[in-house]
Amino acid sequence: MDDTELVLRLAHDLDGSFEALVRAHVDRCHTIALRVTGNPHDAEEIVQDALVRAYRALATYEPDRIRELRLRPWLATIVLNLCRNRARTRTVPSTPMAPLVDAGWEPPADGTTDPASLALEGAERDRLAAHLAALPDRYRIPVVLRHVDDLSYAELAQVLGRPEGTLKAQVHRGLAMLRASMAGTELEELTA
DSSP: OOHHHHHHHHHHOHHHHHHHHHHHHHHHHHHHHHHHHOOHHHHHHHHHHHHHHHHHHHHHSOHHHHHHOOHHHHHHHHHHHHHHHHHHHOOSOOOOOOOSSOTTOOOOTTOOOOHHHHHHHHHHHHHHHHHHHHSOHHHHHHHIIIIISOOOHHHHHHHHTSOHHHHHHHHHHHHHHHHHHHHTOOHHHHHO
């Protein structure tokens, strides 16, 4: 079911349709939280809290307002705000960045199942996740939303409250920093 049909169902019957919203968006919300926080435990808690907040908000909305919602950016905004709140109140260091692909990862479509090849791919994903986690928030968050969650620049502008041109520059700069970091160039040189 697509988001257009889902918001119509939510507007008509929130309690009967909310599970469909959870099923449709829980994985992408978790991915956003995981990429922003770098901590699987925090990400799980943030997603649970985000879905509770989404339900409570929807329960107060008029049906017309629900029908006008763009679920992906709306939920991404809730998740990001919770990530920021968690970062502000964090007193204990988080665990190392989790792999880019979670436990549900499947072997590549080309059929490669050679353990050595799969181990190298996993190590490369972990390396990429670590480099992504090292990016400053102003670059990491737009890169995650654009290239991991596949939001459009218009949706990014809605979620982050920044002009599209600024976000295009931040995504471009973030990707350049990520490439340079992966190639061994220090991030400090790029942010100066």
